Amino acid sequence: MSVKNMLRSAAGLALAAAAAAHVSMSSPCVRYTPFCSSCPALPAGAALDHDINAPIGTHETVKQPMCKYATPYATPAVEWMAGTTVTVKFREHAAVHGGGHCQFALSYDGGATFVVVHDELRYCFVGGPSASNAASQLSYSFMLPTGLPAGDKVVFAWAWNNAIGNREFYMNCADVAIRGTGTSFSGPELLVANYGPKTPFIPEFNGNYETGIDLYHARKIVTVTGAGLANGTAAPYNAAYAPAPVVLPEPVVPAPMPLPVDVPAVPVYGGAPVLPPVDIIPTSSALALPMVPPTPVAYALSYMGNRAPAPVVLPKCI
Numbered sequence: 001m002s003v004k005n006m007l008r009s010a011a012g013l014a015l016a017a018a019a020a021a022h023v024s025m026s027s028p029c030v031r032y033t034p035f036c037s038s039c040p041a042l043p044a045g046a047a048l049d050h051d052i053n054a055p056i057g058t059h060e061t062v063k064q065p066m067c068k069y070a071t072p073y074a075t076p077a078v079e080w081m082a083g084t085t086v087t088v089k090f091r092e093h094a095a096v097h098g099g100g101h102c103q104f105a106l107s108y109d110g111g112a113t114f115v116v117v118h119d120e121l122r123y124c125f126v127g128g129p130s131a132s133n134a135a136s137q138l139s140y141s142f143m144l145p146t147g148l149p150a151g152d153k154v155v156f157a158w159a160w161n162n163a164i165g166n167r168e169f170y171m172n173c174a175d176v177a178i179r180g181t182g183t184s185f186s187g188p189e190l191l192v193a194n195y196g197p198k199t200p201f202i203p204e205f206n207g208n209y210e211t212g213i214d215l216y217h218a219r220k221i222v223t224v225t226g227a228g229l230a231n232g233t234a235a236p237y238n239a240a241y242a243p244a245p246v247v248l249p250e251p252v253v254p255a256p257m258p259l260p261v262d263v264p265a266v267p268v269y270g271g272a273p274v275l276p277p278v279d280i281i282p283t284s285s286a287l288a289l290p291m292v293p294p295t296p297v298a299y300a301l302s303y304m305g306n307r308a309p310a311p312v313v314l315p316k317c318i
Ligand SMILES: [Cu+2]
Pocket: 021, 022, 023, 095, 097
């Protein structure tokens, strides 16, 4: 082989190695992947896909359908219980392109509509800002929502928009069974970006891991049910997207109002108070209680009559 051909061959090997090093999910078992240890039997006529880790689209082009294959495994790859923690794993030695935004989602209608059950935005696979292709994390555990409907033919998807390199969209689908008692579940609809020109564009991050985050925050809420899909709005499932709690202003307590300085001095009548006239003392037996003479001050105020200052009316609290 000439030096030129050797170089060409080496370049070809390098390209092949790079192409083989994209990310794919290894657990739960992805449809038709050759990279999982215990997958259900392939459907009739299906073949193992040795390119299952390639992106299914770029910003310019849709290369493969979502999920890549429409025919599920005959049996679910895994059975999950709503409200429990599940673990999702990815192949070793994957090129992670500086991380990026990962979503994990479920479809109850065969892959037409996906509701997101977990996000790993910004630093998926890298755990922090990174210019590296080397992963620092290839396993994610998260709690499935408690309200998920049950289903034997639920599609679980991982989707990824990478931080560095070609503007690609990655997605793998696994067939799962969900055990639960919910009847419907509402959450953000899967954001599909950089998957052909009709989808939103997320540019290269260039170190800014907020790139594209606004698109994730703007995902509409979808409601899925075990028996199908009903579009609509409902409360966001994820505390991260819940509206900020309304903080009421502190009530304004008015300061005590000082009495006018020109309050007339209380006249002092030396000695015992003067009793009121006899003819206003009740005479009925029910009311004929012992009279308690008014205290000097009370008496003085009553004596002053309309000379007392008007009662102070405080402004109402807002
Ligand atoms: Cu890649």
